[in-house]
Amino acid sequence: MIDIRLAREAPGPLRAALARKGAAELLDELIGADDAWRALTGRVDELRARTKLKGKPSSGQVAELQAVKEELHEAEAALAGAAQRRADLLNRLPNPPAPDVPDGVSEEDALEVRAVGERPRFEFAVKDHVELGGFDLDRGARLSGSRFVYRRGALAMLELAMYRYALDRLVGLGFELVLPPVLVREEAMYGTGFLPTEEVNIYKVERDELYLTGTSEVALAGLHQGEVLELDDLPARYAGYSTCFRREAGAAGRDTRGAFRVHQFDKVEMFVYTTPERSAEEHEAILAIEEELVQGLGLAYRVVCTAAGDLGPSAAKKYDIEAWMPSQERYREITSCSNTTDYQARRLNVRFRDGERGLRVVHTLNGTAMTARWLIALVETYQQPDGSVAVPEVLRLLGAPAGLGPS
RNA sequence: GGAGGGAUGGCAGAGCGGACGAAUGCGUCGGUCUUGAAAACCGUUGUGCCUUCGGGCACCGUGGGUUCGAAUCCCACUCCCUCCGCCA
Numbered sequence: 001m002i003d004i005r006l007a008r009e010a011p012g013p014l015r016a017a018l019a020r021k022g023a024a025e026l027l028d029e030l031i032g033a034d035d036a037w038r039a040l041t042g043r044v045d046e047l048r049a050r051t052k053l054k055g056k057p058s059s060g061q062v063a064e065l066q067a068v069k070e071e072l073h074e075a076e077a078a079l080a081g082a083a084q085r086r087a088d089l090l091n092r093l094p095n096p097p098a099p100d101v102p103d104g105v106s107e108e109d110a111l112e113v114r115a116v117g118e119r120p121r122f123e124f125a126v127k128d129h130v131e132l133g134g135f136d137l138d139r140g141a142r143l144s145g146s147r148f149v150y151r152r153g154a155l156a157m158l159e160l161a162m163y164r165y166a167l168d169r170l171v172g173l174g175f176e177l178v179l180p181p182v183l184v185r186e187e188a189m190y191g192t193g194f195l196p197t198e199e200v201n202i203y204k205v206e207r208d209e210l211y212l213t214g215t216s217e218v219a220l221a222g223l224h225q226g227e228v229l230e231l232d233d234l235p236a237r238y239a240g241y242s243t244c245f246r247r248e249a250g251a252a253g254r255d256t257r258g259a260f261r262v263h264q265f266d267k268v269e270m271f272v273y274t275t276p277e278r279s280a281e282e283h284e285a286i287l288a289i290e291e292e293l294v295q296g297l298g299l300a301y302r303v304v305c306t307a308a309g310d311l312g313p314s315a316a317k318k319y320d321i322e323a324w325m326p327s328q329e330r331y332r333e334i335t336s337c338s339n340t341t342d343y344q345a346r347r348l349n350v351r352f353r354d355g356e357r358g359l360r361v362v363h364t365l366n367g368t369a370m371t372a373r374w375l376i377a378l379v380e381t382y383q384q385p386d387g388s389v390a391v392p393e394v395l396r397l398l399g400a401p402a403g404l405g406p407s
Numbered sequence: 408g409g410a411g412g413g414a415u416g417g418c419a420g421a422g423c424g425g426a427c428g429a430a431u432g433c434g435u436c437g438g439u440c441u442u443g444a445a446a447a448c449c450g451u452u453g454u455g456c457c458u459u460c461g462g463g464c465a466c467c468g469u470g471g472g473u474u475c476g477a478a479u480c481c482c483a484c485u486c487c488c489u490c491c492g493c494c495a
Contacts, residue, residue, distance in 0.1 A: 041457055045464040053476070056425070065475040228417095359454085 001346040017096035020308035030089040040079040047072040095343035097308035098317040104307030117300035128327030129376045149259045154401040161400035166268040166370035170239035180219030183210040188222040191348035193314035200249040216240030220271035229352040235274035268370040279363035283339040286367040300324040314340040323377035337367025
C-alpha cells in the first residue's frame with residue numbers, strides 16, 4: 001500500500017513512477033475516490049457531532065435526534081461505499097518502482113548488472129539433471145500430478161546439505177533462524193501483496209479458509225504484523241526455511257521437463273525489517289550474501305536488475321541471480337531479492353518507534369538464500385564424463401555424499 | 408470433536424446504558440530532592456483519520472443488531488485458557 005498522502009500532495013512524480021508499472025490510470029482513479037471519501041468523511045463527522053449529548057435529552061430533542069439519525073444513516077452508507085472503493089483501489093495499486101530501476105515490461109528488459117564465474121565447459125555430451133539421477137519425476141507425477149518430484153537417496157542428502165549450508169552462513173551473519181507455518185490466513189496474503197493480484201498462483205484450502213504460502217516471505221512478513229518495533233531492534237534479520245507451494249497457473253507448457261519448475265519446493269529465505277534510511281543498503285547487502293553463497297558453490301552466474309514493468313506489485317526494486325544451467329546453455333533464475341520498501345509494512349501495519357519522529361512505517365526486504373533450483377545448477381555443473389556428479393567440499397562437510405551417480 | 412471460562416491502554420486490572428478514550432496500580436518519560444543512585448514527591452504517558460489548524464470524528468478481540476445514546480444489552484464469528492477424547 002502506498003502512502004495516500006503522497007498521492008494527494010505530490011501526485012506528479014508518483015504518477016510518473018507508477019506509469020512505469022502501467023498503473024498511472026489506477027492512481028487517477030484512486031485520487032478521485034479519495035476526494036469523494038474525504039468529502040463524505042467531513043459530512044458524517046459533522047452529523048455524528050450533532051448526535052452527541054450530555055445526559056438525557058428532552059422529548060423534543062429526541063424527535064430532532066431521530067431526524068438526524070436518519071440523515072446520518074444515509075451518509076454513513078454512502079461513506080462506507082466510498083471507503084470500499086478507495087480501499088480496493090489502494091489495495092490494487094502497486095509499489096512504485098525505485099528511480100534506478102530500468103524501464104521495460106518483460107524479462108528481456110532486465111539490466112545485466114554483472115556476470116561472475118567461468119561457465120563450465122564439457123568435453124562430452126552434457127546430461128541434464130534428470131539424466132544425472134535422483135529426481136523421480138514419473139513417480140512424483142503418479143502420486144501428485146505433473147510438476148511434483150521425489151528427490152531420492154544421495155541427491156536428497158545433497159539437497160539437505162545445501163539448505164544447511166545456506167542456513168549456517170545466515171545464522172553466522174546474525175540472522176535468526178525461523179521455521180514458519182506454511183498455511184496462513186487471507187490477511188497475510190493481502191498484507192504481503194500476493195492477494196489480490198496473484199490469486200491464481202496460490203493454493204487455497206477452502207474448507208479452512210487458509211492459503212499455502214509460495215514462499216516463507218509471507219510468514220516472515222507476518223511475523224511482526226501489527227507490531228511496533230524498537231529502533232534498537234532494527235534491522236531485524238530472519239532466515240526462514242520452508243516448503244513452498246505454487247500453482248504455476250500462467251506457466252502452462254513452460255519448463256515442463258525436469259524439476260526446474262515444480263508446484264512444491266523448499267527454500268531458505270532471508271527477510272529483513274529495517275528503517276527507510278537503511279533499506280537500499282540492506283538490499284545490496286542481501287544481494288552480496290546471495291552472491292557469496294553462489295560463489296561458495298562454484299556456480300557461474302549473472303546478476304540482473306528487473307525492469308520496472310516486470311516487477312511484482314510489492315517490489316520497488318529487484319535483483320535476480322541467474323545461474324548457468326549447462327543443459328539449457330543459458331542463465332536461469334535461482335534467487336530473487338526485493339526491496340518492498342514500506343509497501344508490505346503499511347499493509348501489515350508494522351511500524352517502529354523513532355524517538356522524536358514518533359511512529360514510522362518500517363521497510364521490508366526479502367531474498368532467496370537457497371532453493372531446490374540451485375541443486376539443478378549444481379549437479380549439472382559438477383557432472384563427470386561417466387555420468388557421476390562431484391560434490392563440493394563445503395557440502396560434504398555438511399553431510400552431503402562424496403558424489404552422486406552411477407555406482 | 409465435547410464441556411466450561413475469558414478477551415479493556417506497555418503490563419496488571421476496575422468499569423449501575425449517558426459524566427468513559429476509559430478508575431487504580433505497576434511500568435515509561437521529565438522534574439524536585441541527592442555528591443551520585445535508590446526511595447519519596449510532582450508531573451507526563453494509546454492509536455488512526457479529517458481539518459477552514461479553532462477543532463472534529465473513530466477505536467475497549469472482529470462483524471452485525473437494539474437504543475436518541477453501547478466498553479456496558481442481544482446475535483454471530485475469531486482468538487486465548489482449563490478439562491475430556493483423539494493424535495505426530
